[in-house]
Structures are given as structure tokens and as C-alpha cells.
Amino acid sequence: xxxxxxxxxxxxxxxxxxxxxxxxxxxxxxxxxxxxxxxxxxxxxxxxxxxxxxxxxxxxxxxxxxxxxxxxxxxxxxxxxxxxxxxxxxxxxxxxxxxxxxxxxxxxxxxxxxxxxxxxxxxxxxxxxxxxxxxxxxxxxxxxxxxxxxxxxxxxxxxxxxxxxxxxxxxxxxxxxxxxxxxxxxxxxxxxxxxxxxxxxxxxxxxxxxxxxxxxxxxxxxxxxxxxxxxxxxxxxxxxxxxxxxxxxxxxxxxxxxxxxxxxxxxxxxxxxxxxxxxxxxxxxxxxxxxxxxxxxxxxxxxxxxxxxxxxxxxxxxxxxxxxxxxxxxxxxxxxxxxxxxxxxxxxxxxxxxxxxxxxxxxxxxxxxxxxxxxxxxxxxxxxxx
Numbered sequence: 001x002x003x004x005x006x007x008x009x010x011x012x013x014x015x016x017x018x019x020x021x022x023x024x025x026x027x028x029x030x031x032x033x034x035x036x037x038x039x040x041x042x043x044x045x046x047x048x049x050x051x052x053x054x055x056x057x058x059x060x061x062x063x064x065x066x067x068x069x070x071x072x073x074x075x076x077x078x079x080x081x082x083x084x085x086x087x088x089x090x091x092x093x094x095x096x097x098x099x100x101x102x103x104x105x106x107x108x109x110x111x112x113x114x115x116x117x118x119x120x121x122x123x124x125x126x127x128x129x130x131x132x133x134x135x136x137x138x139x140x141x142x143x144x145x146x147x148x149x150x151x152x153x154x155x156x157x158x159x160x161x162x163x164x165x166x167x168x169x170x171x172x173x174x175x176x177x178x179x180x181x182x183x184x185x186x187x188x189x190x191x192x193x194x195x196x197x198x199x200x201x202x203x204x205x206x207x208x209x210x211x212x213x214x215x216x217x218x219x220x221x222x223x224x225x226x227x228x229x230x231x232x233x234x235x236x237x238x239x240x241x242x243x244x245x246x247x248x249x250x251x252x253x254x255x256x257x258x259x260x261x262x263x264x265x266x267x268x269x270x271x272x273x274x275x276x277x278x279x280x281x282x283x284x285x286x287x288x289x290x291x292x293x294x295x296x297x298x299x300x301x302x303x304x305x306x307x308x309x310x311x312x313x314x315x316x317x318x319x320x321x322x323x324x325x326x327x328x329x330x331x332x333x334x335x336x337x338x339x340x341x342x343x344x345x346x347x348x349x350x351x352x353x354x355x356x357x358x359x360x361x362x363x364x365x366x367x368x369x370x371x372x373x374x375x376x377x378x379x380x381x382x383x384x385x386x
Contacts, residue, residue, distance in 0.1 A: 004062070004111070007086060011062040019057050025164075026050065026156060030171035033146065034060030037178075039107045041143040043134070045127045045198045046116035047153030048169075049344075054150055055114050058171050064088060064106055066099060066115035088113070100137055107143045117194065120342060123225050123370055124275035125154045125202030125259075135190035138182060145177040145190075147197035154202035155213040155259045158271075159345065160225040162365065165257075167213035174198065203259065203270045212257040218243045219255040220365070224346050225271065227368035228278035230263070235281075235295050235371065279374055286322050286378035294320045295371060299348075299361045301327050306356035318348075318361055320375055325350075327359060340376045342369045 022028050033040070042063065044055055052065045067087035088102045106113050117130035138145045152169040174197035182190060222245050223238040231251035238247050245261070246252040253263035261269045285294055296319040303311040316328035324333045332350070339351035348361040348369035361369070 003086075007062045011056070015057060018053065022050070022053055022057060026054075027152075027166070027168040028054060028057070028171070029168075030054065030058040031173045032060065033058050033148075033173070036146060036176060037144055038112055039110050039143045040112040040146050041103075041107060041138055041141050042112065042114040042146045042148055043117050043138075043194055043198060044114065044148040045122075045150055045200050046118050047121050047150065047202075048157040049121075050157070051116060051150060051153065052114070054153075054169065054171055055148060058148070059112065059114075061112055063112040063114045066103065066113070088115075100133070103137065104141055107141045113143075117198070121157075121159050122154055122202070123159045124272045125270065126272060127199045127201075130191075130194070132187075132191060134194060135187035138177075138190050138194075139185070139187055141182075142179050144179060145182060145194075147174040147177075147194055148172070149174045149198060149200055151200060151205050152211065152213075154200075155206070155211075158222075158225075160221040160223075161218075162221055162345070163215055163217065165213035165215035165218070168211050201272070203272055206258055210258065213259065214257050217241075218257065219245050221345075222255065223366045224368045225370060226274055226278065227371045228274075228281050230269065230274055230277065231265070233281060236297070236366075236368065239366065278371075279378075282371060282374040283378040286375055288322060291321060291323075294322065294375070296320065297363050297367050299327075299363045299367065302360045302362075304358050304360060311357065318372070320372055322375070323379055325372065325376075327361070334376060334379050337376065340373055342373055346370075348372055 038061065040063070042055065044051065056063060065087050067089060088099050088106065103113050103115070117134050118128040119130065120128055122128060148171060150169065150171050152167055155165060156167050156169055157164050175193065177193070185193070219240045219242065222240045226238060226245065228235050229237050229247040229249060229251055232247060232249035234247065234249065237249070238245055244252060244254050251263065253261040255261055259270070261271070261274070263269070296317055299316060299318045300313065301316050302313050305311045314328070319326045324331060325337070326332065332352070336353050337350050338353050341349045343349055346362065346367060346369050350359040350361070352358060
């Protein structure tokens with residue numbers, strides 16, 4: 001049996017047995033991809049770790065996913081997943097020239113490929129942006145571009161939460177672009193079409209559908225996403241427990257099963273709204289002239305080499321100023337950080353200009369990697385001399 005026939009047999013077996021389980025656990029329903037002429041380059045929005053499974057169920061044929069490099073360091077599970085599903089490995093926070101080449105090679109070999117161009121699960125309920133090179137890749141691929149929207153994932157598995165909620169997830173085809181259509185479009189037109197097709201506002205969905213997402217400890221871990229108090233503006237002062245989140249200033253709010261926060265001031269807010277406010281606060285900190293310590297956290301720091309092996313592990317302090325970070329005694333000006341991303345629930349990844357190594361920084365359940373990412377993005381977007 002050749003490699004593809006083996007992958008096809010594995011795919012059909014997993015899909016046959018897995019579909020009823022996934023439908024039962026997640027309340028999943030989907031629009032099927034069967035009958036679309038291949039090869040297919042499928043792009044989907046991203047909100048849960050199960051998104052590849054949701055897309056796989058919708059597909060009628062094996063589909064190869066672009067996966068993060070973390071997959072190579074999952075112990076005994078890594079070779080199993082790699083040999084069974086043959087994913088395309090990509091480093092989060094980097095341009096990924098080698099992964100693009102592999103994507104194009106698979107498509108040229110008449111294989112279907114799927115990726116989540118945001119490269120990240122949503123923190124605030126809105127579909128994120130993606131690399132501008134995506135349109136160029138789609139145009140060059142010679143494949144049929146399929147854009148696929150997943151609804152309900154943000155409330156089923158909030159980025160801050162360690163537990164799933166019981167609700168509903170739905171998958172739908174947003175659009176289909178044959179190769180001939182892509183060739184008649186510019187790269188920016190393709191990007192704009194992808195941006196429009198994949199855009200989901202989780203709270204707009206809730207306003208329309210009002211679906212409850214039930215579970216225990218609904219707010220637990222929320223401060224890893226909401227790092228700034230809505231009342232006093234302090235950073236890293238919020239603490240979650242059960243269904244509530246509180247601050248030492250007296251602020252408190254309850255998170256309901258529809259995804260809304262109801263505070264002790266009588267106000268109701270969405271995570272989307274509160275995230276916009278805290279992002280503005282970080283942007284203002286990046287603009288300030290005074291060079292003061294902005295925030296810090298105790299973290300576990302792993303240094304990963306170019307061969308994907310862990311070079312060192314240490315407990316240390318991560319600190320942030322308006323134009324640099326420090327990890328223990330190592331000072332990292334932002335111009336030395338070539339890429340920054342967040343993987344899994346809350347793992348901060350720093351790609352460094354020196355060598356091919358990168359750092360992975362993690363903390364406890366309340367650690368917020370997001371404030372460091374927002375600071376880095378704000379500083380670069382404002383063309384700081386960093």
C-alpha cells in the first residue's frame with residue numbers, strides 16, 4: 001500500500017468512528033466539502049484545538065493540515081500523529097517559507113491542504129488577521145481555494161479556559177474559488193476575499209442565535225486574556241474564581257453561559273469590548289517617553305534549538321518595558337525579536353535574530369502572554385526605533 005492510500009484508509013477510519021463522537025460532544029454540524037474538484041487549499045478561521053477535526057469531518061477526502069512546531073515535542077504522541085496524519089510543520093510567529101514550499105508541493109501532487117491563516121485561536125471573539133503572502137500562495141497554488149467558517153468555537157473553548165463548555169459548533173462553506181478565478185484576481189483582492197469570508201464575530205452570532213454554552217467555573221483563567229481591570233485600569237490585578245472575576249479595587253463581574261460579563265456597577269460587557277480597551281491602554285504605554293518597568297511575571301523559560309530539541313529550562317522573571325523585554329538577566333530589545341506569537345492556551349513564543357533558536361515562556365493559569373504580544377505589536381506598529 002502506497003503512502004497516500006494508507007493515509008486515506010486512516011482518514012476514513014478515524015472519520016467513521018470519530019464523527020458521531022464529535023457531533024455528540026460538541027453539538028457539531030457542518031456543510032460537507034464532498035464534490036468540490038481538487039486539489040483543495042482550504043482556509044478556515046480558528047477557535048478551538050479541535051478545529052482540524054471539525055474540518056476533517058467536513059472533508060470527503062484526506063486533508064493535510066499545517067501544524068505548529070510544538071507538535072514535534074509532544075513525547076511519544078509526536079511520532080504517532082506525524083506518521084498517521086503527515087502534517088506540514090510551521091513555526092508560529094515566523095514567515096514560514098519552508099512550510100509554504102511544502103504546501104505548494106502537496107497541492108501540486110494533487111493532495112488537499114488545510115490551514116488556519118490566523119495562526120492563532122481568537123482571544124476576543126473576532127477573526128484575526130493573517131500574513132499578506134496568503135493571497136500570493138493561493139494564486140500560485142493552482143488549487144481550488146475553499147474558505148470555511150466555523151461558528152461557536154469561541155464560546156465552546158474560550159482561549160483563557162482550561163475546560164470545554166457544552167453548546168453548539170457549526171461549519172459552513174463561505175466561498176469556492178476555482179484556479180481560473182484566482183488567476184483573474186490580484187493578490188490583495190484574494191486577501192480581501194479571504195478576510196471577508198473567514199470573518200466571524202462571536203458576539204454578533206450570539207445576538208442572533210442566543211445559544212447557551214454550559215459548564216463549570218466559566219470564568220476560571222479569564223485574567224490570562226483580560227489582563228487590565230475595566231474599572232481601575234491596573235494591569236495583572238484581576239483574579240478569577242468559579243464564574244466570577246474580581247479586582248482589589250472593588251470591581252467584580254459574573255460571566256454567564258452566553259458569554260457576557262455583568263459587573264457590580266450594573267454594566268454588561270463583552271470580552272471583545274474589554275479587549276479593545278486594554279489594547280488601547282497597552283498602545284499608550286508603548287508611546288510613553290518615560291522608560292519604566294511596565295509589568296512582570298514569573299515564568300518557566302525553555303530555549304528551543306533549530307533541531308526542535310530543548311536546550312535549557314529555567315524558572316525566571318519575564319519583564320517588559322516600552323521597547324524591550326528581559327528574561328532573567330537576558331535583555332531583548334524588540335529589534336532582536338524577529339517574531340512573537342502565542343501557542344496553545346497561553347504559551348508565549350519569542351523568535352530571536354541571534355541563531356535559529358526560540359524561547360517558549362509559560363506561567364500559571366493567571367499568566368497573560370497577551371499583554372506582552374500587544375506591547376510588541378504596538379511598538380512595531382508605531383515605528384519605534386527598536
